[in-house]
Amino acid sequence: MTFVSAEQVKSMIQGREAEVLERCAGIPEEVLDGKNHPCPKCGGKDRFRYINQEEGTVFCNQCFNEKNHGPISAVMHYRGLTYPAALELIARELNSPEPFQQHQPTGSEEPATKKVTDKKYEMKTTFTPIYDTSGGPKLMRKSCFSVGKKPFGFDLVWNGYSYTFKADSDSKSKVKKHTIYEYTDGFGEPLYLVYRMDMQDGKKLPYLFHWQNGVYISGKPEEDERVPFNAPTLKECEHVFIVEGEKCAVALQWWLDKTRQENDDIEAVTCFLGGSGQFLPKYADWFLDKDVLIFPDNDEPGYKYARCGAEVLSPVVRRLRIFKWPEGTPEKWDIADEIKEKGESSRVLQGLAGLRSAYNANPARNFSQNEKPP
Numbered sequence: 001m002t003f004v005s006a007e008q009v010k011s012m013i014q015g016r017e018a019e020v021l022e023r024c025a026g027i028p029e030e031v032l033d034g035k036n037h038p039c040p041k042c043g044g045k046d047r048f049r050y051i052n053q054e055e056g057t058v059f060c061n062q063c064f065n066e067k068n069h070g071p072i073s074a075v076m077h078y079r080g081l082t083y084p085a086a087l088e089l090i091a092r093e094l095n096s097p098e099p100f101q102q103h104q105p106t107g108s109e110e111p112a113t114k115k116v117t118d119k120k121y122e123m124k125t126t127f128t129p130i131y132d133t134s135g136g137p138k139l140m141r142k143s144c145f146s147v148g149k150k151p152f153g154f155d156l157v158w159n160g161y162s163y164t165f166k167a168d169s170d171s172k173s174k175v176k177k178h179t180i181y182e183y184t185d186g187f188g189e190p191l192y193l194v195y196r197m198d199m200q201d202g203k204k205l206p207y208l209f210h211w212q213n214g215v216y217i218s219g220k221p222e223e224d225e226r227v228p229f230n231a232p233t234l235k236e237c238e239h240v241f242i243v244e245g246e247k248c249a250v251a252l253q254w255w256l257d258k259t260r261q262e263n264d265d266i267e268a269v270t271c272f273l274g275g276s277g278q279f280l281p282k283y284a285d286w287f288l289d290k291d292v293l294i295f296p297d298n299d300e301p302g303y304k305y306a307r308c309g310a311e312v313l314s315p316v317v318r319r320l321r322i323f324k325w326p327e328g329t330p331e332k333w334d335i336a337d338e339i340k341e342k343g344e345s346s347r348v349l350q351g352l353a354g355l356r357s358a359y360n361a362n363p364a365r366n367f368s369q370n371e372k373p374p
Contacts, residue, residue, distance in 0.1 A: 020056065230268055
């Protein structure tokens with residue numbers, strides 16, 4: 001075996017990632033399209049994907065969901081080779097005409113400088129979902145990389161409703177908590193996500209990422225891709241709560257699940273990308289013949305959101321109600337605040353143990369299509 005330089009092999013691979021995966025790792029070309037396929041090695045159904053064409057990274061939920069960064073790792077895994085043997089195979093297959101020697105600059109050469117203003121040197125962030133053995137959500141892997149810098153990242157853990165990562169209390173990080181709210185279609189297929197950073201100074205920074213070629217990349221989704229949050233549960237449930245933001249949706253869904261009695265119906269909690277003012281007419285189809293309670297924040301934008309929802313949904317729902325916060329409730333108060341600050345002592349939450357009791361309790365009330373809610 002001829003030992004070759006990893007740096008030179010990596011240089012050879014650039015721009016030829018798919019070729020290396022096909023010729024050296026033995027992965028068929030037809031499964032390198034970014035869609036789900038059976039794994040060429042373990043045969044695991046529908047969880048093998050080409051998740052990052054730029055880096056040449058493939059992923060199998062069953063046998064290759066760790067240490068799977070780049071084509072060299074894929075060659076090691078799918079060929080069963082050691083690292084030096086994988087380098088040797090790639091070098092031989094790519095047929096380099098030069099012996100593998102590190103380049104030694106001469107004194108006359110000027111040191112290379114990076115153009116930091118060039119977009120290819122900008123830091124890029126992607127998110128990759130990692131599934132458990134049953135195909136359910138497990139982790140969301142954050143990866144940050146740029147030309148000339150060592151990649152880094154971390155995993156956000158699925159808690160049943162969202163993905164989270166909390167910084168250590170003694171950490172010097174400016175970010176206190178990382179949260180990901182993922183939007184999928186009615187069948188659970190990924191569409192886009194909201195990545196939110198809660199800063200140590202109290203600021204909240206949201207960023208949008210959309211699904212492309214098996215990975216989430218930075219950017220807003222197209223309007224025709226937008227769906228309600230928690231779409232799979234919404235699709236199956238007759239009783240629905242609508243709140244303003246993902247944080248409230250997760251908090252209320254958790255509370256309803258926690259307090260549901262054995263014979264109670266399952267309820268869905270949803271919201272829409274962008275919060276108040278984003279009640280698009282296209283969302284109406286998701287609520288056809290459903291029993292809906294709109295739960296706005298306690299401020300003017302919140303009640304405007306409720307009025308917009310009433311206009312959009314009144315023609316299609318079986319029943320629609322709007323919750324009005326009791327007198328004395330603080331300005332901008334929302335259901336997440338109620339759950340966090342009052343918990344089981346809250347009279348509002350006591351009425352939400354089941355959706356039926358919530359619909360029959362004050363201060364929720366019926367209104368006609370011609371009557372304006374508060």
